[in-house]
Amino acid sequence: MGEFDFSVWGPSLPFIRDGLLFTLRLTLIAMTGGIVIGTLLALARLSPIVPLARVAGAYVDLMRSIPLVLVILWFFLIIPYLTGKPVGAEVSAIITFTAFEAAFYCEIMRSGIQSVSRGQVHAAHALGLTQAQAMIHVVLPQALRNMLPVLLTQTIVLFQDTSLVYAIGAKDMLKAADVVGKNYNRPVEMIVLSALIYFAICFSLSLAVRQLQKRVAIVR
Amino acid sequence: MNTRHALLASLTLATLAAPALAQDTGTLKKVKDNGSITLGIRESSDPLSYLDDKQQPVGYHIDICNRIVDAVKAKLKLPALKVAHQPVTSQNRIPLVGNGTVDLECGSTTNNEARQKQVAFAPTTFVTNVRMAVKKSSGITSLGQLGGKPVATTTGTTSVQLMRAHEKGKGIDFKEVYGKDHADSFLMLETDRAVAFVMDDNLLAGRIASAKSPADYAVVGEVLSIEPIAIMFRRDDPEFKKLVDETVTGMMKSGEVEKLYARWFMSPIPPKNVNLNFPMSEALKKLIKAPSDAPAESFNKK
Amino acid sequence: MNYHWNWGIFGEQVKGGDETYLDWLITGLGWTLAVSLTAWVLALSIGIAVGALRTTPSRLLVALGTAWVELFRNVPLLVQMFLWFFVVPEFLPRDWSLWVKQEMPAKEFVTAALCLGFFTSARVAEQLRAGITSLPRGQRDAALALGFSLPQAYRHVILPQALRIVIPPLTSEFMNVFKNSSVAFAIGVMELTFQARQMQEDSEQGIETYLAVTLLYFICAFTANRGMAWIEARTRVPGLIAKSG
Structure with a gap:
């Protein structure tokens, strides 16, 4: 065939930029929310209170067992039936991604917390810190530091996963590219452009993570 | 499915939702x-x-x-x-x-x-009338010519049901291929993944009008349904x-x-x-x- | 509540066909399993090879392995799916291209399984590389000192140990394969998500449909998880690897 016409890339740029901003915003919010909720979930899973650990464990297992596309549809289509309060595509996307990614961040934080040696906790107790204080001041900072590369790698996955919001019509980068592709009837060229942009961003991020990994490795 | 469980589940959901919607x-x-x-x-x-x-x-x-x-x-x-x-x-x-x-x-x-x-x-x-778009060069003018050929339609539209019903009635066996939206289905026709795209005629006219070379396509064939x-x-x-x-x-x-x-x-x-x-x-x-x-x-x- | 419930929908006949909606879901489950398992076999074989390449002393092989991983890891699966389906065939000679697009048997399935397999192989390769690097260096040196060639050392000493170490992270990847196969609907594979969309549109009973499909995916992932746990228990190296949480 060989009839590609890449001139469509020019007029698409403003839309791509707006879409990319939404994608980045969604990634940042879901990452922050996901790490906070994920850490709480990890603490719950490790807590001696059995029902709490069970509930947190069940939530994490459920989220890790169903495809993200379905979770997105659940939150967008079905939850409003139950609450009677629709929230719109963007808010729905933010809630879904935060709730979904929290399960993955939880597992990372859990192994991070477990990687801190028991002796540290004992030492903290001996110094008179309560369980909560030991967790906040001794264990969590180390867990976070040890797990930083893994957390960031998961964030790259999250960044790629945001492309699935097409399912609910939120305007992310892929959606913007798709619409331009339709309007100019150059869908293939626009798929190639979005692949290049995703690759450029994710590849630079994973290079950065590798640098970081080397530094953290020395600390350990 | 166990009807009693199902009933119970739906009742529970309904009572949960009732106050919110009232x-x-x-x-x-x-x-x-x-x-x-x-x-x-x-x-x-x-x-x-x-x-x-x-x-x-x-x-x-x-x-x-x-x-x-x-x-x-x-x-x-x-x-x-x-x-x-x-x-x-x-x-x-x-x-x-x-x-x-x-x-x-x-x-x-x-x-x-x-x-x-x-x-x-x-x-x-x-x-709208459900019909099909084809490349003029294919020479196809009727559904009867589609035997054994790939035919595109869009997932989840009523055309899928119509094609199924038609296939059964006339004994014509075509291969269905699915685009996730009308633009994808038309892309299948354009890139020769399908020889015809069955859909509402106004949507077909719309896709053809914005195609790279609109003169290459035509809406042809019998009307599958009026909607x-x-x-x-x-x-x-x-x-x-x-x-x-x-x-x-x-x-x-x-x-x-x-x-x-x-x-x-x-x-x-x-x-x-x-x-x-x-x-x-x-x-x-x-x-x-x-x-x-x-x-x-x-x-x-x- | 503004919704018309109908739990009997699964037994009802689809419009203009002889099957029931339940038949649709079963067909969908079949394609989901076919795509996922084919992709998983591909991902394991390529992933192990590429992961091992990245730990060899040859800089060329390492670079090739790295390029493979970075290429397939840094573009969203959905975009890769479109690339394989709509873009790649356009670069083939005209006859081949037409064959791939019209004659190739089960073309959507082949495309989806290849794409998902390559995508997952990059992740498997990363896990395996981490597993191999976590082995004590002495293992490789000892094997070479005993007169093993490098491939022999990998085949008999390094890989058997590394594979056991990486079973827990591979379990996650195996579960992911089933979930990620849902993206294949975008190119028209008639798997579960495709059937769910079709059933929802045909019957207008969306909530029942999505509940059933969610349950089926959950069962797939859960079975995968238990299966891997069984393999893990069977292959644990005594005294080497502590039981993982």
């Missing part, structure tokens, strides 16, 4: 309380509802919906009512209307009996239904619908300023004289 009965009250109304729009249902080169929703049904919004503004005395747009797809449009995310769906939805169980429809404002297309909203809401019906029939009586039809189907339209040249069907002319929200089943019975 307080917002009626679209008009909801719109008034929120100070905004949400229109469901399609991204590639040309020329009924699609995005122009500024990625803004435009089209024949969007114009009609805007009149309904004007009527809502007048009725609620809220001239500054906010209008939000929510893109919808064939798969999510009905749940989104049902769950309150979308108040008025201005797309290309066929009014049929199964859907009337979940939603309500405005009087029919467009009638009434209408604007959709929540059911069991007589107050809002009355307002919508009155607005649309009023536009039909005043000749405004015909003017809008001429603007979108018989004149150059964005984004590429092509003219679809798609004259009004006899069926629609009749419906403009005697407006009706009867489902597709009543059209194809005869």
Whole structure:
């Protein structure tokens, strides 16, 4: 065939930029929310209170067992039936991604917390810190530091996963590219452009993570 | 499935939901309380509802919906009512209307009996014929020539059901291939993944008009079905239904619908300023004289 | 509640066909399993090879392995799916291209399984590389000192140990394969998500549909998880690897 016409890339740029901003915003919010909720979930899973650990464990297992596309549809289509309060595509996307990614961040934080040696906790107790204080001041900072590369790698996955919001019509980068592709009837060229942009961003991020990994490795 | 469990589950869900929904009965009250109304729009249902080169929703049904919004503004005395747009797809449009995310769906939805169980429809404002688009060079002019060939259609549309029924009746065995939306299905025809694309004829005309070389394609073959297309909203809401019906029939009586039809189907339209040249069907002319929200089943019975 | 429930929908006949909606879901489950398992076999074989390449002393092989991983890891699966389906065939000679697009048997399935397999192989390769690097260096040196060639050392000493170490992270990847296969609907594979969309549109009973499909995916992932746990228990190296949480 060989009839590609890449001139469509020019007029698409403003839309791509707006879409990319939404994608980045969604990634940042879901990452922050996901790490906070994920850490709480990890603490719950490790807590001696059995029902709490069970509930947190069940939530994490459920989220890790169903495809993200379905979770997105659940939150967008079905939850409003139950609450009677629709929230719109963007808010729905933010809630879904935060709730979904929290399960993955939880597992990372859990192994991070477990990687801190028991002796540290004992030492903290001996110094008179309560369980909560030991967790906040001794264990969590180390867990976070040890797990930083893994957390960031998961964030790259999250960044790629945001492309699935097409399912609910939120305007992310892929959606913007798709619409331009339709309007100019150059869908293939626009798929190639979005692949290049995703690759450029994710590849630079994973290079950065590798640098970081080397530094953290020395600390350990 | 165990019916008793199912019953129990649905009862539990229903009681959970009841208090939440009791307080917002009626679209008009909801719109008034929120100070905004949400229109469901399609991204590639040309020329009924699609995005122009500024990625803004435009089209024949969007114009009609805007009149309904004007009527809502007048009725609620809220001239500054906010209008939000929510893109919808064939798969999510009905749940989104049902769950309150979308108040008025201005797309290309066929009014049929199964859907009337979940939603309500405005009087029919467009009638489409399901046919197929082919490349002229293929020489195909009838469904009978499709035996053994790949035929594209869009996942989850009524054309899928029609093709299935037709395949069974005539003993023609074609391979169905599915695009996730109309643009993808047309891309299959364009890149020779399929030799025909079965869909509503106005949508086919729209895709062809924006193709790289429109002269290469034609809409051909027998009509698989005649379908009434209408604007959709929540059911069991007589107050809002009355307002919508009155607005649309009023536009039909005043000749405004015909003017809008001429603007979108018989004149150059964005984004590429092509003219679809798609004259009004006899069926629609009749419906403009005697407006009706009867489902597709009543059209194809005869 | 503004919803018309109908739990009997699964037994009802689809419009214009002889099957019931339940038949649709079963067909969908079949394609989901077919795509996922084919992709998983591909991902394991390629992933192990590429992961091992990245730990060899040859800089060329390491670079090739790295390029493979970065290429397939840094573009969203959905975009890769489109690339394989709509873009790649356009670069083939005209006859081949037409064959791939029209004649190739089960073309959507082949495309989806290849794409998902390559995508997952990059992740498997990363896990395996981490597993191999976590082995004590002495293992490789001892094997080479005993007169093993490098491939022999990998075959008999390094890989058997590394594979056991990476079973827990591979379990996650195996579960992911089933979930990620849902993206294949975008190119028209008639798997579960495709059937769910079709059933929802055909029957207008969305909530029942999505509940059933969610349950089926959950069962797939859960079975995968238990299966891997069984393998993990069977292959644990005594005294080497502590039981993982």
